[in-house]
Amino acid sequence: MAENNVMLVLQAVEEAKPMLDAIAKDNEHATFESQPAMTKITCPGKLVIKSETMEEIIGRDWDPQELQLVLISLAGNVDEDYDHFTIYWDN
Numbered sequence: 001m002a003e004n005n006v007m008l009v010l011q012a013v014e015e016a017k018p019m020l021d022a023i024a025k026d027n028e029h030a031t032f033e034s035q036p037a038m039t040k041i042t043c044p045g046k047l048v049i050k051s052e053t054m055e056e057i058i059g060r061d062w063d064p065q066e067l068q069l070v071l072i073s074l075a076g077n078v079d080e081d082y083d084h085f086t087i088y089w090d091n
Helices: 014-026 051-058 064-069
Strands: 005-011 031-034 038-044 046-050 071-075 077-081 084-088
Touching: 005 014, 005 046, 005 084, 014 038, 014 046, 014 051, 014 064, 038 046, 046 051, 064 071, 064 077, 064 084
Parallel strands: none
Antiparallel strands: 005 038, 005 071, 031 038, 046 084, 077 084
16 A cells, blocks of 8 residues: 555445445545455545435435444544545645
């Protein structure tokens, strides 16, 4: 993992698939590494999961705290509010 990359690791379960789709849609520089039990996502500087994008994908309201149900690990600072979950580095 490069110094300036943030990282998010999610369980490889059905509940995580819409989150992976939203991450891909909102973070063009994100890279995904699938493993048997998890998916590791890295992104330079900042990674954002927008509630609006998640709601478009799943067809219902989405609370960013739902991410906690499938989260394994992360690297970076976290900014979480009703409309986003963001991981970033202060440089």
